[in-house]
Amino acid sequence: MALAFDEFGRPFIILREQESKTRLRGLEAQKSNISAGKAVARILRSSLGPKGMDKMLQSPDGDITISYYPYLSFLNVCLLTCLPFYF
Known part of the structure; x- marks a missing residue:
């Protein structure tokens, strides 16, 4: 992983292992999406209902x-984990 800057001075990350990754298709893509959906449900499940708990994110x-x-918790998790790789 390397840090680079565009013409406006904004930083972005270059992932070196990107060449070795392949695009998922068909059944493998469906399994991956189902797994991601289950992970989101696990994060949000304990925040909903009368016994809902707070989330502490670092x-x-x-x-x-x-x-x-729950939406704010999920949005924070996405911002903290996903977006740094895209900007």
Whole structure:
């Protein structure tokens, strides 16, 4: 993994292992999507209902966020884990 900058000075990450990855198709893609959906359900399940619990999230740089709202928790997890690889 390497850090580079575009013409406007915005940083982005270059993943070196990207060449070795292949695109999933067919049944393997479906299995991967089902697995991702189950992971999302596991994250959100304990936040819903009368016995819903708060979520404590820690970012890679050490910031801690506590949230009761399931959508906000899920959005934070996506922002902390997914988006740094795209920007």
